[in-house]
Amino acid sequence: MSFVVLDLEWNGSFSSKEQRFVNEIIEFGAVKTNDNLEVVDRFEMLIAPQIGKKLCSKVKKLTKITNEELRENGHTFMHAVSEFKKFCGESVLVTWGTSDILALIENYMYYAHKPELPFLTSYCNVQDYCEKCLSVNDKSSQLGLSVCADMLAINFDVEEQHRAYADAELTLKCMKHLIDDYPIDSFITDATSHDFYDRLLYKNHFITDINNPEIDKRSMRFNCDECGRQAARQSNWKVKNKSFVAPFLCKRCGRKFVGKISFKKKYDGVTVRKRIVEYYEKPADEKIESEA
Structure with missing residues (x-):
């Protein structure tokens, strides 16, 4: 079984068309593995904002991404989706927590007017997996990626975090550290099931x-x-x-x-x-x- 570990960066953009804020994706970063969790391919793409005109100061400070970079090197969101579909294939899509998959659905619904992502057949929330493996049961706060890496004694460069590709790599390292002792199969969800999107989008x-x-x-x-x-x-x-x-x-x-x-x-x-x-x-x- 192969995996695609995905991380996204986004900007809070106000949509005048829909009169609401949208978590507008500005960067895709992903690594693809073989059955042994060895990296066989990578995906990086900047997205030129189409909803908001400028990045907020917090996003610029965290990601070091500039408005100029996005204007010069950014692609449209739908182009990124098309390319990511080719990259993903039939692999299991993995994200740290559900915020990235929800942002993907939100952006796809904004442009395509439907929630079903064309590249998603199987999905794994690896944050949930790591919490169970490490017996983290604090319902008031979820386990952060960098905290998990620290618990597993995984070295990482703090300065590189909050960029999509670096976070995807770190997520994979956490998976690899645990997967030999804790099977991940039960955490993989069939994204083609009739209630997958209803369950994911349901607001408790x-x-x-x-x-x-x-x-x-x-x-x-x-x-x-x-x-x-x-x-x-x-x-x-x-x-x-x-x-x-x-x-x-x-x-x-x-x-x-x-x-x-x-x-x-x-x-x-x-x-x-x-x-x-x-x-x-x-x-x-x-x-x-x-x-x-």
């Missing part, structure tokens, strides 16, 4: 309407974390930071606590997260001051 969101039929009210019961008995809710639910919050009282042991529960709607259903926090009651003088 929190449910904050207590009357939403997808909320299972039975899950909103809380047991006391000290004696185990079901506690009684003391007031109506309030929404705070995308969670439902209410005070509870255990009538057996007298414990007061605050129950917090959130419902996150994902493509495959609703995930529920519950936790108990300590009950805090404002002092009387603080209540008077806040009421005043």
